[in-house]
Every structure is written in C-alpha cells, then in structure tokens.
C-alpha cells in the first residue's frame with residue numbers, strides 16, 4: 515500500500531496525535547511549544563484512509579539546526595523529531611513512509627545530514643542512522659575535587675553568574691556561547707534562538723514540585739565564556755540536606771567547564787550532583803582520577819547521524835588520517851547513495867567519487883553515519899557489521915574517520 519505523507523496544516527490535530535503517543539493532554543503551553551519548536555512547514559503527517567478521523571495516523575517534524583563537524587565547520591542539518599504513530603496504526607508501514615519522505619525532502623532541500631535522538635535503540639539503524647556520539651551520566655558527591663594543574667591559571671580569571679533560564683536575554687547568550695565553542699567540540703548541535711526560548715517554557719503543570727531551570731554562565735573580563743543548565747531537587751535525610759542537582763550539557767572551553775564543574779558540586783543544601791550529558795572523553799573523568807572517582811556512571815547513545823547525501827557530506831568534515839578505499843554502500847531508503855564510492859582523505863580533506871573499481875568494503879550507510887563525528891567504529895568489523903574484501907581497508911577507513919577526542923554529545927531535541 516502506498517502511504518501518502520503531507521505537510522500537516524492542522525496544528526491542534528498534529529499536537530493531539532503527538533500527545534496521544536507521548537501520553538499527555540494538549541495544553542496552551544504545548545501550542546507555544548510547537549510554535550517555537552517546529553516551523554509550520556516542517557510538520558508532516560500521514561492520514562490512513564481507515565485511520566482515526568480526529569487524529570493523524572502518524573506525525574514527524576524537522577528542526578532546522580546546525581552541527582559542528584571534525585575540523586570545525588558548522589553545517590546545516592535536519593533535526594528529526596516528534597516522530598509518532600497512532601497506536602491503532604502501528605506496524606503498518608507508517609514510519610517507513612515517513613522516513614522515506616523525510617530523506618527525500620531533506621535531499622531535495624540540499625541538506626546533506628539528518629540527526630536525531632532515538633527513543634528506542636532498535637528503530638533507526640534500518641533507516642541508515644548510526645550512533646555517532648555517546649554520552650555518560652555521572653554522579654558526583656558534594657565537594658568533589660578536580661585536579662587540573664595546567665588549567666588553574668586560566669580558571670583563576672573566571673567567575674560564575676547564576677540566572678534563571680527565562681530571564682531576558684539568557685536564551686540569546688546561551689546560543690552565542692554555543693556557537694562560539696561549537697567548532698572546538700565537534701558534534702555540538704546549535705539550535706535556533708527559538709530552540710533556546712523553548713527550553714525556558716516551563717508551565718506549572720510540567721514543573722509540579724520542581725524548581726525552574728537555572729543557568730550558570732562562566733565569565734571572563736565581562737564576557738560569557740561558557741554555561742551549563744541545572745535544576746535542584748530538595749531532599750532531607752536524617753536531618754541532613756541531601757538534595758540532588760541535575761546538570762545538563764557543559765558549553766565552553768576546558769577552563770570554563772572546570773569553573774562550572776567546581777560551582778555545581780558546591781551548591782548549598784545539595785548532596786549529589788548528577789551530570790546528565792558528559793562526552794566519552796570529557797575532561798571530568800580525568801579531573802576526578804577516572805570512573806571510580808565518581809559515583810554511579812552510565813553510558814547511553816546520544817546523537818544518531820544519517821548521511822542523507824553521502825557525496826555532499828563526505829567533504830564537509832576534516833580527517834586526521836589519510837585513506838583511499840572503495841566502498842559498496844547499501845542504502846535502501848536513500849537509493850541515490852547506494853552503490854560504489856571511492857572515499858578518500860588526504861592532508862585533512864575528503865572527497866567522495868563514484869567508481870566502477872572493485873569494492874574493498876561493503877557496508878550499510880549507517881556505519882558511515884556512526885563514524886562521521888569522529889566516534890570510533892573500528893569494532894564494527896569484528897562485530898560482523900561490515901564486510902571487508904581487501905585486508906586492512908576497514909582499518910584505513912575507520913582511522914580516517916576517527917578523531918583524537920570523542921565527539922561531543924548533544925542537547926536533546
């Protein structure tokens with residue numbers, strides 16, 4: 515059955531479908547959330563002929579965003595989000611139709627990369643997305659000490675400033691800071707100003723007993739040089755204050771991050787600091803002497819990347835090692851990518867050209883997405899997810915894609 519995917523012109527129906535999938539009721543705040551979160555022409559829907567009358571059978575949306583790549587370029591990407599299929603329409607191919615539509619539209623719009631945060635691990639690999647950045651969630655005790663002798667001079671010049679997310683100008687300051695540091699932290703996703711304003715929308719029914727999100731800026735010579743977001747949760751145990759401060763992504767250079775980390779483990783009346791989004795090579799683990807210098811530590815997938823246009827995407831980033839490999843790319847959902855490519859990297863620059871030469875490797879396009887931000891993919895050959903026809907060819911490709919430092923996890927979107 516051919517399933518038609520069209521722009522949704524009915525914001526309330528779109529929202530109500532999303533809220534059914536994500537178990538909520540539509541409120542005035544959700545309408546504002548949708549307005550800030552998704553441009554009107556980036557909301558798409560399916561209405562199956564025998565589907566629900568009052569709701570869509572499926573919805574998805576795209577946030578126009580930017581992402582930094584190895585080498586420092588910051589490029590436009592399609593941020594796939596709000597994917598949901600009505601419970602009565604599940605497992606009838608609605609998602610397949612929506613993903614096919616998304617990839618074709620993104621390609622037609624000249625955007626080479628799509629990215630997302632997945633709700634479940636099993637959904638997006640088949641559509642060509644690979645796990646391109648991992649994230650740690652790390653618990654730290656009150657007053658954890660951080661050792662970084664070669665940053666101390668720089669940290670001494672940094673002060674911190676606590677503000678509330680909804681204070682005037684905060685969203686703009688956050689975006690400016692993120693953009694300024696994105697190039698040094700490949701994998702950073704930079705949202706539009708609306709995206710940051712969206713984060714300050716915290717209606718009472720969502721907050722319940724939580725405090726509003728606060729932002730701490732790191733400042734040097736009167737300028738912002740970094741920030742992080744936090745929310746404190748109040749708790750008393752045996753007459754002692756033992757609250758938890760939940761901290762989001764750190765933005766800024768290493769010295770700003772150190773100043774911010776020291777600040778968030780030293781908040782009055784808190785017992786534990788939960789860092790929710792720390793990259794695999796984040797300096798935090800070095801500062802505390804390794805994983806046993808923390809409390810609980812967990813690892814999850816962060817950004818999933820999809821090369822929508824392989825030929826256009828490959829030269830957008832820089833490469834730390836050379837390679838020259840012929841790859842047979844399997845790509846069921848973006849057939850314009852499928853087939854044989856000569857992928858090269860030389861003196862930092864990449865080029866992707868069509869070729870008839872014999873293939874050195876056969877792999878799904880999701881493998882290239884997984885490696886595109888610099889995350890190590892060498893293990894996928896051992897895992898049997900790549901087929902190698904010329905010994906050593908995969909090592910060449912994986913070394914070229916890998917960066918010295920693992921990519922930055924991104925803020926959820």
Ligand SMILES: CC(=O)SCCNC(=O)CCNC(=O)[C@H](O)C(C)(C)COP(=O)(O)OP(=O)(O)OC[C@H]1O[C@@H](n2cnc3c(N)ncnc32)[C@H](O)[C@@H]1OP(=O)(O)O
Pocket residue numbers: 535594595596597598599600603604605606607608609610611630631632633634636637
């Ligand atoms: C970027 C984001 O927005 S992430 C948010 C994703 N949305 C959600 O998790 C909301 C809850 N879930 C849903 O709405 C739906 O179950 C969806 C969107 C995940 C899947 O929609 P469906 O229309 O049922 O998927 P569809 O029928 O097209 O199935 C496509 C294939 O994916 C498989 N699949 C779909 N969902 C899952 C899943 N959660 N786990 C494993 N496999 C899955 C199907 O089995 C099918 O496989 P097949 O081709 O081998 O038969």
